[in-house]
Amino acid sequence: MTTSVGANDLRARRVGVDTYQEPVIYMHADCSVCRSEGFTAQSRVNVSLDGRSIDATLNVVHGEWLQTGEAGLSEVAWRRLGAAEGVAVHLSHAAPRASFGHVRAKLYGHELQERQLEDVVADIAGNRYTDIQLSAFLTACTGNRLDLDETVALTRAMVEAGQRLRWPYSMVMDKHCVGGLPGNRTTPLIVAIVAASGLPIPKTSSRAITSPAGTADTMATLTRVDLDMADMRDVVEQENGCLVWGGAVDLSPADDVLIRVERALDIDSDAQLVASVLSKKIAAGATHAIIDMPVGPTAKIRDDGAADSLARLLTDVGEHLGLHVSVIVSDGKQPVGRGIGPALEARDVLSVLQDDQQAPDDLANRAIELAGRILEIGGAAQEGCGSDAAAQILASGKAWQKFQAICTAQGGLREPPTARHLHIVPADREGCIEVIDNRRLARVAKLAGAPGVAAAGIELHARLGARVSEGQPLFSIHSDSKGELAYALTYLNHQESIFEVVESE
């Protein structure tokens, strides 16, 4: 037996276990609190300390590495509680989550009311759902099971569960890409062009979810991105735009919780996607958003029918919530630019801004089209003249100046890192490149270390439609460790060709 600090109190101990986002508490099987409360493995336990409290999943320890008077806390539990070694934490049964009754009702086909979705989202944002419950909620929303009203209510609830930025401008521009296309790093270019035109574009971006790089990952190789709200506001007031990581400003926190389980399930329902994207935009204070939607057989959106219905839902939900949404469908058949991975994409961005001769045209042209549309919507260019205006801002060097100014305001512009190992993958025959598999290419980049290792990824040396000779480089793998390089190559060797080279007859 141990001396408890009080009935149902145990001494906090940091056991240093990373359970990702699900808080776990470790208690010894012989612990008096375990016994008196009837806790068993997987019990949900409320842990409180100085007015803060979390619900954690119990793992019961029979080994000797934990004492009976100790409450071992996983890393996320430790952080959320703000615990210190040895302080007394109070334990009780976690209250059942009443809002899960609404999820159950949805499973049985009932329509959810706004108030019910607010309760559900508040509990999700507060990390009070277990993984099993999160999975059930996501599944209940998949396959067109949320109607328009429910999707609007879900989006609004997600906005209201977090912080909300307000700007002193009548129009606030934003931009999003529904993803699935490696290297499509237009956002830094668009922000530079739009901000240079004088329109406000306070851009918050996410880190990669399933891709080799997110805009926040790429920008982090060039400048500081973890600005808090006050710093972000200063940058925007000074430069009309910013390029920061959204995670530091707590916009739509429920989204970050849901995304983790969505990734594990590998599902992505339209309703969830719309609520995820639009809640971030609305919380960031946007009034107008351009959505880039690449369509292609190996992109996230595979055909025009899927693109149409998603575009309609984005526009309709936006309209209900006072956000003007324009969707631009783009070609999603192959990667954009040359680099795939945080630093390699940053180099593409810099080369376009600096009007380098080697700059990838496709990336520049996409950015010009999207930025041009924003200029038209914002009244900085006449209808039909937006692309020309955007191209002019880019060619004149004003966008590059603005980009440098934004990076300086965020904490200084720096050089992206370079990888230590490089491996060139050549064509195994002469012919014409007819297909590039985006998904498997992204997988190789991730195995090489992206986005965790900023310098890692893929550099493309040839594009769709190009004629290549045998042995000509198709792409290079960049990696910082030999182990990761070997891992990417092993995967590559077990795949059909990622580039389909068809011999001419």
Add this chain to the structure above:
Amino acid sequence: MTTSVGANDLRARRVGVDTYQEPVIYMHADCSVCRSEGFTAQSRVNVSLDGRSIDATLNVVHGEWLQTGEAGLSEVAWRRLGAAEGVAVHLSHAAPRASFGHVRAKLYGHELQERQLEDVVADIAGNRYTDIQLSAFLTACTGNRLDLDETVALTRAMVEAGQRLRWPYSMVMDKHCVGGLPGNRTTPLIVAIVAASGLPIPKTSSRAITSPAGTADTMATLTRVDLDMADMRDVVEQENGCLVWGGAVDLSPADDVLIRVERALDIDSDAQLVASVLSKKIAAGATHAIIDMPVGPTAKIRDDGAADSLARLLTDVGEHLGLHVSVIVSDGKQPVGRGIGPALEARDVLSVLQDDQQAPDDLANRAIELAGRILEIGGAAQEGCGSDAAAQILASGKAWQKFQAICTAQGGLREPPTARHLHIVPADREGCIEVIDNRRLARVAKLAGAPGVAAAGIELHARLGARVSEGQPLFSIHSDSKGELAYALTYLNHQESIFEVVESE
């Protein structure tokens, strides 16, 4: 750095953590395998040893209680691998479960084929789905989303994923209650009556899913229930019947995996319910099954419409799979008998068998009706005379003799335990009891510790229609720990009255 036993090999270490059914592997953050394989927290890792292999969820350890060369294994991972301290285990990325693609297809509205359901069920029975995936599968089947063909296919797949009992009798009787009515513990009585009549009734029962007690929980307070197949067969050959826990004989093992997550979600879809019930019956070798279906506003089945559609599905699926199913709808407006909870229900069963003056009539009458129907179906009584025959077997003491004989054959009859704490809940006014809320009453019993704590639960002192005076006991809460008692009382104090007492004018 540590010396690895081989590339991607680590030394197994039992860290003594009970994570219930989900295997967890603990690896140090600085471990070479973690790094070279790119494993991060929550990665799914395949762990193999001597040809056995399991998929486990990774928790990354930053603390010093685990060394870099060690693979810490949770209790369930240790057991399933058959590991020994210090042996080398081999680690690799867990293969994605191809069958989960079928679950995803179902989420998007596709009908599942028999072969696909077989793949899903085989992976579930083999513990190869994560909790998140199990939750998604259950959710995908909820709300009438499986049609008749799919339900038949699911049931068959669940039968085939486990062992199957075969009996040398032309008719094998079985019985099930769809539940939701606390205290409705007729099964031990029915088995005793039917076996005493000479008809074979080899009964396997489950532990509680969402209720305060299952038949296996109740019987476990009276005798040994974890018999293996050979022992069970011996008991049945000798006594015509048995009352064992189904979990020890590996009938429909996927059901046991699913039930754990169903319990956490507190959902119970018609298709899953039918597949669960009938797969157990068919695997147990039954040819005829009686299903007791209590209907009431706070029972599991709330109205006649729901009862009809569930009864039809049970009968239809049974017919497709060669099992004759008879459904008997019963009154589900209030609990049955006096006790709610394993030991308290066992006492009710004993009092009926012993023809005690205090024995609850309602429990006896229900058992007589259901057993009577089985006697008629089995030809042990003429049509219309089953209840009289059953009542006669009970009154004569033959059922009590048979029950004792079965318990003796299973390992000996014992006395159910008694709780340490008792709290009486009195009527707060004079009047007539007009409504009893089964669900909330069951919840109080569970908060008091049932079914985990066998002695815990509720004892009823008054029934529907009774007149009570102010202060007269309505029910008592039995609990083995003060913490659990306090928890039940806290819940009770936050509820409307569970007994609705209406004052006379």
